Amino acid sequence: MHAAKTACAALLGLFASLGLPALAAANPLDAFGLGARSIAMGGAVTSLVDDVSANYYNPAGLARSERLQLEFGYIYADPTLTINGGDLNVDASRGFQGGVLMPGRLLDRRVAVSLGLHLPDERVARLRALPQSQPRFTLYDNRPQRLTISASGAVEIVEGLTLGAGLTFLANTVGTLSLGGQLDIAQVEQTTLLSSLDVDLAAIRYLTAGVLWEAGEHLRLGVTFRDEFKLRLDLGVEVIGDLAFNGNVVQEDVTFKVMTYNVNLFSPRQVAFGVGWEEERWQASLDVTWVQWSRFPPPASRIEVTLDERLASIAALPPFEVPLSPAFHDILVLRAGGELQLYRGPVLEVLSRAGYVWEPSPAPEQPGITNYVDLDKHAVSLGLGLTLEEWIDLFPGPVGLDLTGQLIHLRPRAYLKDDPADPVGDFEARGHIWSGSLMTRFHF
Amino acid sequence: MLPRHGGSRGRSSCERSDAGGYGAEGVLLAALLLAAACSSLGGDGGGDSNLPNRGIAAYAPVERGEEAGGRVLVAAQGEALEAPSAVAQGPGVALYVTRRPAAAGERAFIARAVSEDGGITFGALEPALTPAEVPWVRGGVEGASLVEVDGVWRMAFASDDPPGIGWATSADGARFEPLEAPLLTPQEPWEQGGVSAPSVVLEGGRFALYYTARDASGRAVIARALVGTEGEVRREGVVLEGGAACVDLEGAEAPCWDMDGVEGAEVRLARSGTGRTVYRMFYLGRQGRAVGLGFAASSDGLTWSRYRYNPTLEGAGEASNLLHSERYLLYWATQGGVMLGINDRGQVSEVF
Numbered sequence: 001m002h003a004a005k006t007a008c009a010a011l012l013g014l015f016a017s018l019g020l021p022a023l024a025a026a027n028p029l030d031a032f033g034l035g036a037r038s039i040a041m042g043g044a045v046t047s048l049v050d051d052v053s054a055n056y057y058n059p060a061g062l063a064r065s066e067r068l069q070l071e072f073g074y075i076y077a078d079p080t081l082t083i084n085g086g087d088l089n090v091d092a093s094r095g096f097q098g099g100v101l102m103p104g105r106l107l108d109r110r111v112a113v114s115l116g117l118h119l120p121d122e123r124v125a126r127l128r129a130l131p132q133s134q135p136r137f138t139l140y141d142n143r144p145q146r147l148t149i150s151a152s153g154a155v156e157i158v159e160g161l162t163l164g165a166g167l168t169f170l171a172n173t174v175g176t177l178s179l180g181g182q183l184d185i186a187q188v189e190q191t192t193l194l195s196s197l198d199v200d201l202a203a204i205r206y207l208t209a210g211v212l213w214e215a216g217e218h219l220r221l222g223v224t225f226r227d228e229f230k231l232r233l234d235l236g237v238e239v240i241g242d243l244a245f246n247g248n249v250v251q252e253d254v255t256f257k258v259m260t261y262n263v264n265l266f267s268p269r270q271v272a273f274g275v276g277w278e279e280e281r282w283q284a285s286l287d288v289t290w291v292q293w294s295r296f297p298p299p300a301s302r303i304e305v306t307l308d309e310r311l312a313s314i315a316a317l318p319p320f321e322v323p324l325s326p327a328f329h330d331i332l333v334l335r336a337g338g339e340l341q342l343y344r345g346p347v348l349e350v351l352s353r354a355g356y357v358w359e360p361s362p363a364p365e366q367p368g369i370t371n372y373v374d375l376d377k378h379a380v381s382l383g384l385g386l387t388l389e390e391w392i393d394l395f396p397g398p399v400g401l402d403l404t405g406q407l408i409h410l411r412p413r414a415y416l417k418d419d420p421a422d423p424v425g426d427f428e429a430r431g432h433i434w435s436g437s438l439m440t441r442f443h444f
Numbered sequence: 445m446l447p448r449h450g451g452s453r454g455r456s457s458c459e460r461s462d463a464g465g466y467g468a469e470g471v472l473l474a475a476l477l478l479a480a481a482c483s484s485l486g487g488d489g490g491g492d493s494n495l496p497n498r499g500i501a502a503y504a505p506v507e508r509g510e511e512a513g514g515r516v517l518v519a520a521q522g523e524a525l526e527a528p529s530a531v532a533q534g535p536g537v538a539l540y541v542t543r544r545p546a547a548a549g550e551r552a553f554i555a556r557a558v559s560e561d562g563g564i565t566f567g568a569l570e571p572a573l574t575p576a577e578v579p580w581v582r583g584g585v586e587g588a589s590l591v592e593v594d595g596v597w598r599m600a601f602a603s604d605d606p607p608g609i610g611w612a613t614s615a616d617g618a619r620f621e622p623l624e625a626p627l628l629t630p631q632e633p634w635e636q637g638g639v640s641a642p643s644v645v646l647e648g649g650r651f652a653l654y655y656t657a658r659d660a661s662g663r664a665v666i667a668r669a670l671v672g673t674e675g676e677v678r679r680e681g682v683v684l685e686g687g688a689a690c691v692d693l694e695g696a697e698a699p700c701w702d703m704d705g706v707e708g709a710e711v712r713l714a715r716s717g718t719g720r721t722v723y724r725m726f727y728l729g730r731q732g733r734a735v736g737l738g739f740a741a742s743s744d745g746l747t748w749s750r751y752r753y754n755p756t757l758e759g760a761g762e763a764s765n766l767l768h769s770e771r772y773l774l775y776w777a778t779q780g781g782v783m784l785g786i787n788d789r790g791q792v793s794e795v796f
């Protein structure tokens with residue numbers, strides 16, 4: 001039976017790593033988490049995770065599971081983020097979460113593979129680069145709006161020590177629209193341009209890896225590494241053609257090229273350390289996560305315009321702003337969580353969960369032209385877990401139902417401008433985010 | 445409903461799990477299909493509405509009838525309406541203008557029109573202060589600026605003959621009584637060509653008076669003086685001059701668009717989104733024959749910083765800016781009357 005499971009797992013893992021279009025282990029999970037149980041515990045599960053959410057929190061935890069698990073559910077996060085009291089109407093983040101976890105044994109060691117999924121039900125992804133001077137909640141702009149699929153595996157190296165890793169595949173977009181023909185500057189209707197489009201979706205990969213050590217009967221230690229990841233969106237228009245005036249060609253083969261360079265969906269490199277304590281009726285854990293926001297590139301477009309020198313003599317280019325470095329700094333995120341068994345009967349088990357997160361903002365003051373808004377965050381979460389044993393014949397294994405609510409409070413922050421004539425001026429930002437998550441879990 | 449036994453053919457070994465005979469991947473696939481069916485590519489949104497809006501730019505001109513030519517106040521044949529100054533009076537908006545009659549020998553005077561619909565349409569212009577009521581004036585009176593203190597309206601105005609700035613008060617804002625002597629007359633070197641276009645704000649318990657001063661060559665600058673409650677004046681010097689301290693988009697020093705002088709300032713005190721006091725100034729800048737409306741701001745009323753996208757409105761005359769009913773109104777003088785532009789995008793970020 002275990003051999004069959006392992007074979008299945010290997011096949012699915014191979015399929016996942018070769019064929020799926022987009023894989024990620026970070027966003028929007030960085031923002032709201034993965035899995036109702038883990039979110040309820042404040043995400044402080046690096047040392048305790050043993051379900052599908054291990055794809056994000058610590059792939060090594062996959063090998064802790066004893067049974068095949070199938071999870072699916074829904075998460076909804078509703079932000080109210082304001083500047084000067086005006087709600088910016090930042091989009092809600094919502095979608096399906098779930099996945100499958102397939103444990104087995106190989107050479108008498110525990111192994112597991114898993115597939116985790118966050119599938120937004122409004123948009124698959126958003127790539128948007130706003131002007132750097134436009135105020136925006138930088139971490140809630142593109143980040144929560146993305147399809148996320150994680151494929152991971154784990155293996156027990158020695159008893160009590162497991163390693164796990166997952167790969168992520170995404171695509172950079174680099175494209176150029178080429179136009180050729182004749183451009184008439186006096187009679188536009190006589191302009192004839194033929195177009196061709198050349199776009200590459202180049203694959204990029206990044207790693208998530210973890211270690212989990214059952215250091216004693218109750219003590220659990222975990223470390224997770226999530227590599228940096230960023231998507232580029234480079235688009236350009238190139239015009240090569242003859243310049244005409246009233247139908248008469250005045251210049252042949254002049255060129256005009258506009259390129260925009262954007263970095264979207266940046267997810268910083270992270271290392272999470274977790275320590276947990278497991279008792280029969282309860283468990284608790286603490287996590288500290290180092291997040292390398294200092295490598296955050298400018299989330300604004302850089303524009304390059306290249307004019308043929310013959311065109312440059314008759315046309316002036318407007319000045320283009322060069323995106324400034326956002327100068328974010330690295331942060332430490334603190335997480336705490338716990339789970340308590342409230343009731344256990346022959347058929348039903350009831351668990352309560354709670355968690356807390358303190359995430360300082362990586363964004364500096366914004367006294368100049370940029371307006372990358374981000375605030376310190378406190379998050380509290382509460383959850384309830386129900387597990388039904390041998391509920392109905394259809395599901396001979398335990399069936400779990402996890403319900404979680406979370407409130408993220410963004411501490412108000414005043415942004416003061418050095419220049420009193422700044423186009424945006426001083427402003428105050430504040431907000432909160434409610435989220436709810438419901439997951440079902442089937443064990444087989 | 446999920447299939448209990450998976451697909452009909454080609455089942456992989458994965459389907460034979462401990463699940464009791466139906467395929468786990470079938471359930472996952474069904475869940476994925478369900479999710480995909482509910483998905484879309486999304487639409488608008490994303491959190492960029494209700495952005496902070498300082499009302500500096502851009503203003504959309506209010507469309508008026510063909511007869512009005514887009515003007516909210518239309519000048520009579522041959523006359524000119526100049527130097528608008530808008531204030532909120534009760535629930536309405538009062539617009540004071542300099543009315544310069546066409547007939548030779550008639551002197552300019554200050555007239556007022558009132559709007560009851562948020563500053564869009566105005567009633568008839570009525571005289572608010574005429575030169576005949578000002579004993580020290582031989583020419584016309586012009587360039588009104590108003591401020592209300594404890595229910596009393598104070599008006600600063602200018603005279604071209606003799607050059608000077610006067611002071612008048614009113615209980616209702618309709619008719620004003622002037623002081624018998626001018627408040628400020630040219631004394632300093634930079635004032636030898638005359639003083640005009642006053643703009644007054646209440647600063648603590650005193651008034652800050654901004655005005656256009658011209659030197660003997662006629663070059664205009666913006667100067668500032670403090671006016672005490674008893675009418676005593678203390679000059680603080682030139683606060684803005686043309687062709688100096690301009691910056692480009694990167695904040696680096698750059699050639700100024702107002703090389704040949706600045707004039708006609710209107711200063712308003714505002715409170716920023718964080719509660720800081722901001723002095724806002726719209727002013728006219730000149731370069732050769734070109735004239736445009738610029739914006740500058742200050743934290744202390746003395747040191748001013750220009751808006752880096754100046755001019756905000758090319759070809760405009762003297763202007764007045766008012767925040768009313770959660771939108772910014774900008775009135776500016778133009779040939780044949782007074783134009784109105786409205787900026788009501790998103791969240792107004794300064795209160796004044």
